[in-house]
Amino acid sequence: MIKTLFLPSLMAALLLALPMPGAAQDLVPRSRAEISLSFAPVVKQTTPAVVNIYASRVVETRSSPFADDPFFREFFRGFGATRPQVQNSLGSGVVLTGSGIVVSNYHVVAQADDIRVVLNDRREFSGRVLLADAEADLAIIQIEDAPADMAHLNLRDSDDVEVGELVLAIGNPFGVGQTVSSGIVSGLARSGTATGEGRGYFIQTDAPINPGNSGGALVDMAGNLIGVNTSILTRSGGSNGIGFAIPAALVAQFVAQAEQGHAYFQRPWAGISGQEVDAAMAETLGLSVPGGVIIASLHRLSPFAEAGIEVGDVIRAVDGQAVNTPPEMIFRMSVAGLGAEARVSYYRDGKDRETTVSLIAAPEDPPREPMVTGPDSPIPGVEVETVNPAVAAGQGLDTELRGALITDPGAIGGRVGLLRGDVVVAVNGIAVTDGASFEEVLKTARRQLHIGLLRGGRQLTLRLRL
Numbered sequence: 001m002i003k004t005l006f007l008p009s010l011m012a013a014l015l016l017a018l019p020m021p022g023a024a025q026d027l028v029p030r031s032r033a034e035i036s037l038s039f040a041p042v043v044k045q046t047t048p049a050v051v052n053i054y055a056s057r058v059v060e061t062r063s064s065p066f067a068d069d070p071f072f073r074e075f076f077r078g079f080g081a082t083r084p085q086v087q088n089s090l091g092s093g094v095v096l097t098g099s100g101i102v103v104s105n106y107h108v109v110a111q112a113d114d115i116r117v118v119l120n121d122r123r124e125f126s127g128r129v130l131l132a133d134a135e136a137d138l139a140i141i142q143i144e145d146a147p148a149d150m151a152h153l154n155l156r157d158s159d160d161v162e163v164g165e166l167v168l169a170i171g172n173p174f175g176v177g178q179t180v181s182s183g184i185v186s187g188l189a190r191s192g193t194a195t196g197e198g199r200g201y202f203i204q205t206d207a208p209i210n211p212g213n214s215g216g217a218l219v220d221m222a223g224n225l226i227g228v229n230t231s232i233l234t235r236s237g238g239s240n241g242i243g244f245a246i247p248a249a250l251v252a253q254f255v256a257q258a259e260q261g262h263a264y265f266q267r268p269w270a271g272i273s274g275q276e277v278d279a280a281m282a283e284t285l286g287l288s289v290p291g292g293v294i295i296a297s298l299h300r301l302s303p304f305a306e307a308g309i310e311v312g313d314v315i316r317a318v319d320g321q322a323v324n325t326p327p328e329m330i331f332r333m334s335v336a337g338l339g340a341e342a343r344v345s346y347y348r349d350g351k352d353r354e355t356t357v358s359l360i361a362a363p364e365d366p367p368r369e370p371m372v373t374g375p376d377s378p379i380p381g382v383e384v385e386t387v388n389p390a391v392a393a394g395q396g397l398d399t400e401l402r403g404a405l406i407t408d409p410g411a412i413g414g415r416v417g418l419l420r421g422d423v424v425v426a427v428n429g430i431a432v433t434d435g436a437s438f439e440e441v442l443k444t445a446r447r448q449l450h451i452g453l454l455r456g457g458r459q460l461t462l463r464l465r466l
Contacts, residue, residue, distance in 0.1 A: 039168060043180050045223040048120045048151035049095040050170045050178065050216060053104055053127070053141070055112035056089070092171035092216035093117065093141065094153055094225060096255055100146025102127065103251050104215030105230055106137045117143050120151075120178060131258040133265040135396075136334075137230050138246060140258035153217060156224035158247035159321060161185055161203065169207035169229055169243070171216025183207030183241075185226075189328060190244060201331035202244040203227045209243035218245040225251070249335045256337070268333040268340075268359035269389060271302025271399055276325045277314055285314065286350050291324050292316040299389060299399045301363050307355045309346060316352070317345040333359055362393040370407065371435045377442050378449060378466055379418070381410030386434035387423060397423065402431075403454070404438040417462050419455065426452035 091108030095101070102117060109115055115127040125143045132139040143150075165185045173179050187204035205218060209232050218227040227245030257265060274293045282290040292314040298305045309315075315323060318332035319342050336342045336359055344357045368385040384404040385391060392401055403425040409418035424432050427441040428450050442449075449464040 039180070039182060042168060042219065042221055042223050043170075046153060046168070046217065046219050047170060047178060047180070049153045050120065051093045051095060051102060052118040052172045052178070053091045053093045053102075053108055053215060054089075054116040054118065055091070055109045055114070057111050057113045090172065090175050090212050091214045092212065092229070094215070094217045094228065095143075095150050096152050096155065096225075096251075098149045098152055100125075100143035100150050101130070101255060101258065102141040102143060103228055103254065104139050104141060105228070106132050106134050106139045108215050109139050109141065110134070115141065117141065123147075131254060131262055131265060133254070136246065136250065136254070136265065138228065138251065138254050138265070140254050153219065153223070153225040155248040155252050156220060156222075156226050158203065158226050158249045161188065161220070161226050161247075163188060166221050167205055167207055167226065168219050169205065169209050169213060169216060170219065171209070171213035171229060173208075173210035173212040175212055179213075181208040186242070189324070201247065201250075201328055202230070203247055205243050205245060206241040207243065208241065213243075224248075227251075247331075247335075250331065253334060253337050266338055266361055267330065267393070268336070268338055269302075269362035269393055270304060270330065270333065271299035271362075271389065272304050272309075273297045273399055274315070274326055274329075285347070287314070287347065291322065292347065293323060293326055293329055297400060301365060301389060302399075303358045303360050304344070307344065307357045309344070309355065309357075310348070312348070314347040315344060316347055318342050320345075362388075362390040364388055364390045366434065369435055371439065373410075373439050373442060377439060378445050378464075379410070379413050379416065379442060382406060382413040382418065383408035383410065384424070384435040384438055386436075395421065395423075397454075401425075401454070402433045404432050404435045416464055418451075418453075421455070423454040424451060425454055425459075426450075 089108055091104055093102040093104035096103055109129055117125045117127040125145060127141040127143055130140045130142050163185050167183060167185055169181045171179065183206040185203060186206045190202040190204045209229050213229050216229045217225055218229055220226050225248050227247050228251055229243060229245050232243045254265060272295055274295045277290050277292045277294050279290045294314045295309065295311050298311055315329060317323060318329060319336060321332055323329040323332055333342060338359055338361055340359050342357050342359055343354060345352060345354050366386055366388055368388055368391055370383065370385040373380050373382045384406055387397065387401055387403045387405050391405055392399060395405065401423065403423045406418055406420060406422045408420060424438050426432055428445060430441045432438045432441060445466060447466055449466060451462040453460045453462060
């Protein structure tokens with residue numbers, strides 16, 4: 001009886017000890033080299049090129065006893081003496097050339113009066129902004145009196161990056177000092193997910209990113225830069241494992257334009273408006289799967305129109321890369337760069353087609369013609385300019401919008417409610433198409449003014465008695 005029980009138990013134990021066919025096996029390191037595997041070689045290679053950035057600016061603030069009261073501060077706005085106050089920001093940056101060109105985030109150095117760049121070995125240098133762009137949240141900085149042949153990172157083509165790749169995030173979180181965290185690429189083609197002013201197309205990673213990491217490096221296991229850390233998705237303020245990095249392909253275009261002497265990033269102009277194709281729309285169009293950007297309108301000067309694309313076409317890819325949202329399409333155009341020609345794949349009438357689109361800057365047609373309303377105007381001293389494609393692109397306005405952009409409301413205009421950035425589209429029911437027509441219509445007013453405005457995407461009417 002004892003033997004009968006023992007033998008089956010022994011056989012069961014042996015069967016459990018044997019690996020099952022197709023089952024995963026735990027591997028134990030078999031050599032000293034395997035035991036010592038680590039990220040240390042990559043860290044040693046990359047950290048000298050990651051810097052800390054300290055930026056400061058002086059702002060005028062008012063000391064008022066009502067500043068913290070949500071009711072009375074509106075009545076006492078501007079009350080109290082002004083005093084200068086220094087605002088500081090902390091972030092990271094990545095050296096990209098031996099001559100000391102550094103990439104960081106726009107929000108780290110925005111409007112800074114003084115920029116200090118601190119190297120990995122604690123040497124400090126002054127920095128100046130060569131090119132900055134709030135929309136992409138990128139800034140290119142030149143280190144003043146940079147040491148010869150600085151340590152720098154090579155840019156990898158971010159189009160080759162795949163979900164699941166191991167990555168390291170390097171920066172200065174919370175100001176504790178240079179820190180390295182590891183993770184993987186969690187997602188690609190993330191758009192509309194960043195915080196602050198930055199908008200566009202991002203690489204997602206679960207490598208812990210915290211405040212102070214902004215502008216730091218996201219590197220692959222070969223030590224190449226694949227992205228610049230820019231933001232996190234969080235409710236607590238700390239890292240929840242959802243961070244975003246700006247792809248290196250776009251960073252390369254920023255560096256190229258900075259080296260060409262541009263102070264502002266110049267994006268290719270599409271001259272179109274559109275929306276992503278969802279499941280319901282795909283079924284209506286006869287597409288097997290949702291995807292692409294359907295064209296809703298085309299400006300008469302649009303290079304897409306010149307290439308033969310029409311309203312109702314679905315843009316599916318740019319230079320062989322799929323696009324599913326307008327920000328993705330603009331990203332692909334920006335990566336190609338001004339002056340280039342992009343291969344655009346589109347869908348029309350049940351067929352996939354392809355054309356070549358010239359990537360151009362937004363045209364100054366008609367000329368913006370800045371002007372100031374004269375002393376005989378009901379609102380003298382208002383500075384305006386005609387809204388054209390270049391103005392609309394710079395202000396984030398609709399491609400087809402026509403009107404007069406207020407660049408300075410002047411003393412009287414400011415008192416009656418006009419703001420810088422307002423677009424006047426009508427006065428007393430008469431359409432305003434440019435700066436000149438704005439002044440002409442103003443002069444015809446007698447007893448009242450009804451000024452139709454576009455402000456922050458909303459339509460408003462300013463009513464005044466003369």
